[in-house]
Amino acid sequence: MTYTQQRPPMAESSDELRARIPGWGADLNPRHRPAVPMERLDPHPYGAVWDFPERQPEKWPRERSNEHAFLTPVFGTSCPPHGAAGAIRKLAYRRYSEGRAAHWLLLMAADRIDAKASTLRTFASRRPANPITETGIIAELKYHGLRSRRGQQRADLVHQPLDLLIVGGPWIAAAFGAYRLVRRIRPARARR
C-alpha cells in the first residue's frame, strides 16, 4: 500500500520470472552491465594508439562551431556549403554559438532555402525532381496504406493529412503560379 511504508508486492516472484523469461536476471549484478559506471578510464581503448589523432587535410574552409578551439582532427566532407544556403550556414557557425537559438534557426532557414533552390536546379538537369518517386508515396499502394490505417486507433491519423499539405502544397502552388504566368503571357502575345 503506497500510502504506508510498504512497497506494493511483486505480481510474480523472481523465481517465477526466471522460469518464464529467458535470461531473466543475467545482468542483475551491476558489474555485468557494460555501461556501469558511466565513466571508466581506459586511455587507449581498442586499437587507438595515438594521444591526439593525425589531422585530416582541410580541402576547403570547413565551417565549425565557435565553441571549438580549432577544427577537429577528423570531420565529414559531405556537401560543402554553397550558394545562399551555404552563406547563411557559414554565418550561423561564425557568429552564433550552439547556445543561441539564432544559430539553429539560421541553419533551419538555410535547410529550407537549400531544398527549394536545389529542386529548382534539377529542372535544368537531366533528372528533374519528381515528387511521386522521391516521396515514396507509391508505398501506399504496395504496402497496404488503407488497410494499415482502417479500423486502427492510431494517434497519428489525425495529423498525417498535414504531411500531404507540407509535401504537396508547394508543388500545387508552383503549378498554379506557372498556370497563371502562362495565362498572362499568352493574351499579351495574342494582342501583339
Added chain:
Amino acid sequence: MRAMVYRGPYRIRVEDKRRPVIEHPNDAIVKVTRAAICGSDLHLYHGMMPDTRVGMTFGHEFIGVVDEVGPSVRTLQPGDRVMVPFNIFCGTCYFCARGLYANCHNVNPNATAVGGIYGYSHTCGGYDGGQAEYVRVPFADVGPELIPDWMDDEDAVLLTDAVATGYFGAQLGDIVEGDVVVVFGAGPVGLSAAASAWLMGAGRVIVIDHLDYRLAKARSFAHAETYNFTEHADIVVLMKKLTDHLGADVAIDAVGAEADGNLLQHITSAKLKLQGGSPIALNWAIDSVRKGGTVSVMGAYGPMFSAVKFGDAMNKGLTLRMNQCPVKRQWPRLFEHVRNGYLKPRELVTHRIPLEHIAEGYHLFSAKLDGCIKPLIVPSAA
C-alpha cells in the same frame, strides 16, 4: 556508386555518387552489405534536424566488408566482415578515454553538444552514411568490429544501434530486482529496452504505444504487459492505478522528437519545427515514474528547446539519465546475450528493401504501413 540522397523534407532519391575515398590515414572504405532505416532517420527525413543538407546520404546502422584501408590502419584488412557502431569516435579524447564514445570531441567540428554520427546531418559532423554501396569509416582501428562467424548479418546490423541503444537505456534506468519498468514506445529501441529490463531483474515490464501491431510485438518479443494510450483517457493516471498509485520505479522514453499523444506538441515540433522535439513521451515518463525514480531518455531530440515538464521532475526528486549510446562498449556483453538467445535482434526486422526503392522504404516506415517495425536496406551490389 549508388547512394540514397536527401532532396528536402519528405523527399529522397537514389543517385550515382562519387565513391568515398580515404581522407585520413586511419580511414577505411566499407562496402555495405546491409543497412537499416532508424527511427531517428525519420527526424532527418522530416526536416527536423538543423543543417541537413541536400545531397547528404543518411544511414548510421550498417554492416559490410572492408574494401580499402588507410596507411595507418592495423586491425582491419580488405575482405574483413565488419559491423560499425553508429558513433564515430577517436578513442583517446577526454570523453573517449572515459568510455563516453558517443561524446567524442575529435570528430564533429560542427557541434560540441554531440559527437560524430554517420549520415546524421552536419550537426553530427557532416559524414555521409551507410544507405549506399560504400561508406567512409573514420578511425577504422577503433570503431568497427569483426562480425563473429556465428552471428547472423541481421543480428549484427541491429546491434549497431537499435538493440544496443535499448540495452543501454535499460542500464541507465539503474534497475534493481523487482522494479516496475515502463517503456514509452514500442519501436525497435523500446522493444529492446523492454527485453533488456528483464535481464537486469525487472519485476514487471510495461510498454506503451498507440500502434496495436507494435504492442503485439512487445508481448511476443519482450514478454511485456502492454497498453494502447489511445484507449485510455489519461495514460499517467493509468500508470498510477497499475502500480498501486506509487508510480513506476523506472521509465524509459524510447520515442523522442516525433512523439504522438498531444496534437499541439506534435504539430509545433514535427510539423512547424518550433521545438527541438515533441516531448510528450518524456513528459509522460516524468509523470508516470514514482517520486525518487529514474527516467532514462533514449529518444532522440533536436538541439532546439522543447517544452519538457522540468518542474515535475525537480519536485519529484527524479534522476534523469540520458546519452547517445556508446555502442561498442555494449557489444561484448550483448554478443553473449544474442548467442545465449536472451536477445533476438533479427526478430525485429519486418521489411527488406532494395536500395533502389529506398524512398518507398522511408514512406513505409514513416507512415507505419504494413506492420513495419524495422526496415533493412539491401544495396544492389550486396
